[in-house]
Amino acid sequence: MLRKLLFNTQIVLRQQKKLQCTRNLAAKAAAPKILEPVHIEEAIKLEPTLSIYTPELWRRAHETFQNHGLETVNFLRIVTANPTVLRRTPERIISSLEIWRACQFGETLLHLLLTKYPELLDVSDSHELLSHVGFLKSRVSTNKNVWKLLMNSPDLLAQSEKSIEEKVDYIMDVMRIEVPELVKSSGLSMSLEELRCRHEFLVRLGLFKPRAPKADPDEPTTNHKLYQITDTSEKTFATKICHVTLPEFEAFKDLHAREIERKTRKRKEEEDFSDDEE
Known part of the structure; x- marks a missing residue:
């Protein structure tokens, strides 16, 4: 599974521009914990493929991420860069988060990593991920250093x-x-x-x-x-x-x-x- 993850530099750069826009959008919200219709409308402008998802799917996914500590701004950045997350069941989203929690980066650092590279939520093989992270840790000593590596080079997983x-x-x-x-x-x-x-x-x-x-x-x-x-x-x-x-x-x-x-x-x-x- 990890070998199938592709990290095209130009795609990531385009995504970072989208993510900056969604950050600005959420920052303007009067109640950042609430997903407003305007958030969805603006996100669709940034990523038109999001238009196929119903308000109920938006609400369900947002609630799932929010229940696991990710704020509205993070949720918007994730779905704008990885739209297919919206059609996943709450159980699958939670499973993806748990797979990454096992890497022991800590919640704050993990949220930063997944928000910057939402495609990492596509990882489904926990054994392979932990094995690869363990190998990286053997070379750079600490979990935080592994996190720093992935923040700069997510393609290491592939x-x-x-x-x-x-x-x-x-x-x-x-x-x-x-x-x-x-x-x-x-x-x-x-x-x-x-x-x-x-x-x-x-x-x-x-x-x-x-x-x-x-x-x-x-x-x-x-x-x-x-x-x-x-x-x-x-x-x-x-x-x-x-x-x-x-x-x-x-x-x-x-x-x-x-x-x-x-x-x-x-x-x-x-x-x-x-x-x-x-």
Whole structure:
């Protein structure tokens, strides 16, 4: 189930604009705990597919979420981004909430996560979710750090443990970046190849110097923060972080890809030769 969850960046960005509108809408309500007809009308303007649902379905879903601590503003943000929630039975909605409560993020943090990414309510396999969250916790130590990771990179739920492991190892062992900085970025949403390419480009420009293995992690560094390296467009990374032109970075990307391909091919040839020797 987790592998089927898709987190398209552009879709999420469009949803965030909708969610901001629903927040403003609910903030204007005289009684924010009550779902007013105007709320429904404005939500339909933002997401026309909501028009097929009856007032009774709206009332039932709103009451269910409200009974579990989510205010009207959160409810509106959720259904605007994930309209199919409205047709779910109260039992199914409650089941989805309980699956996530088992992750032990705490009610406040959980509500923030589900409101930001309502598609997470589509998760139905509690065993798989807890297993994946447990794996993430083994790398970042605490439930709150797992929550921070998911707030920045919800697509981690659709990534394999092997893929995540490789990127965490690279960030911590090669870039020498510690967990507190890692969880404040969406670096794990980036492919290992792209992460390595951006890091290597900074290194070759003399703009990134890894800490010594035994250095104090609290010691100040001139390196850019991980989020500045990973949470930026290619143009912003090139011009604002690396102080070069976008074409220059694109040229390096091509050279770096060929370099990696050449090293991979050479390593495979050496392994094949070794096998023949045996």
